[in-house]
Amino acid sequence: xxxxxxxxxxxxxxxxxxxxxxxxxxxxxxxxxxxxxxxxxxxxxxxxxxxxxxxxxxxxxxxxxxxxxxxxxxxxxxxxxxxxxxxxxxxxxxxxxxxxxxxxxxxxxxxxxxxxxxxxxxxxxxxxxxxxxxxxxxxxxxxxxxxxxxxxxxxxxxxxxxxxxxxxxxxxxxxxxxxxxxxxxxxxxxxxxxxxxxxxxxxxxxx
Numbered sequence: 001x002x003x004x005x006x007x008x009x010x011x012x013x014x015x016x017x018x019x020x021x022x023x024x025x026x027x028x029x030x031x032x033x034x035x036x037x038x039x040x041x042x043x044x045x046x047x048x049x050x051x052x053x054x055x056x057x058x059x060x061x062x063x064x065x066x067x068x069x070x071x072x073x074x075x076x077x078x079x080x081x082x083x084x085x086x087x088x089x090x091x092x093x094x095x096x097x098x099x100x101x102x103x104x105x106x107x108x109x110x111x112x113x114x115x116x117x118x119x120x121x122x123x124x125x126x127x128x129x130x131x132x133x134x135x136x137x138x139x140x141x142x143x144x145x146x147x148x149x150x151x152x153x154x155x156x157x158x159x160x161x162x163x164x165x166x167x168x169x170x171x172x173x174x175x176x177x178x179x180x181x182x183x184x185x186x187x188x189x190x191x192x193x194x195x196x197x198x199x200x201x202x203x204x205x206x207x
Contacts, residue, residue, distance in 0.1 A: 012126075013093040015045050020087050028080065031070055036063055042083050046130070048090035053132040054112035055082050060134075094119065094126040102128070102163050104155050105171040105207070108147035110140060115155030117162060131158050148173050153193045156200055167201040 007014040023042055029035035039059055046052035058075035096102075097119060106115045114132030118125050131154075135142075139150065152170055156163065 011092050012095050015048055015087065015090050019044070020090075023087055024084050026084075028072065028077075029070075030072075032063060032067075035059060035070075038080070039063070042087070045087060045090065048093060048130065049083070049086045050116060050130050051107065051112065051114040051132045052083075052130065053134055054109065054114060055079055055086070057111060057134050059083075091127050094121060094128055096128050096162060097121070098162075098166070101166065102159070102168040103171060104152075104159060104163070104168060104202075106148065106151040106155050108144070108151040110147070111135060113147060113151035113154055115151060115159070117155075117159050128162070129159070131155065145173075149194055152204075153197065156197060156202075163200065163202070167203075170202050170204045171207050172204060173207055 007016050019041075023038075023045075026038050026041065029038055039056065042056065043052075046056075049055065056079055058073065058079040062070070062073070062076055100119050100121075103118045103120070103125065104115055105118065107113065112132055112134045114130070116130050117128040119128060120126075133154070135147070135150075139147070142150065152172055156170070
């Protein structure tokens with residue numbers, strides 16, 4: 001069944017081949033207006049693409065500021081091609097089963113953070129939702145462990161409607177686990193945010 005640009009079936013949510021075809025056939029933008037249109041169309045399916053915001057960052061950068069001349073960069077070309085490539089092989093987004101435990105796998109780089117919410121269904125781990133965002137200038141100065149911790153805080157807060165009130169698992173790097181345990185006297189925005197994790201019931205396992 002087609003619904004709001006998606007295909008809904010017994011397995012979950014899929015991208016609509018007709019909508020994806022329009023993205024794949026979208027010609028390389030030559031103006032800011034065309035670029036914004038492509039970003040808008042591609043963003044409709046960002047829930048299907050892991051680290052969408054990080055991948056699309058070079059495209060968003062071209063639309064910022066007061067640039068008068070449209071200059072297509074190598075980074076923008078790579079992002080444009082990458083988004084098209086990922087959209088040709090998107091996974092099925094499964095419907096959540098609130099009787100089963102959730103898994104949040106977090107990821108952090110020097111450019112952005114992301115996470116995937118999943119569950120084991122019939123013995124297989126299947127995605128429920130993806131999310132990601134760019135790091136701001138200050139966050140890019142964080143250490144690797146701080147970025148990993150930031151990704152956990154961000155993911156748990158965003159996935160709160162799914163995991164609140166239940167016990168779940170967070171999959172991340174071991175160093176982030178050590179940072180959480182060491183935060184006995186929190187200072188700074190990140191540390192204070194991390195303390196919010198105490199309101200949740202979860203285990204952390206090493207990636």
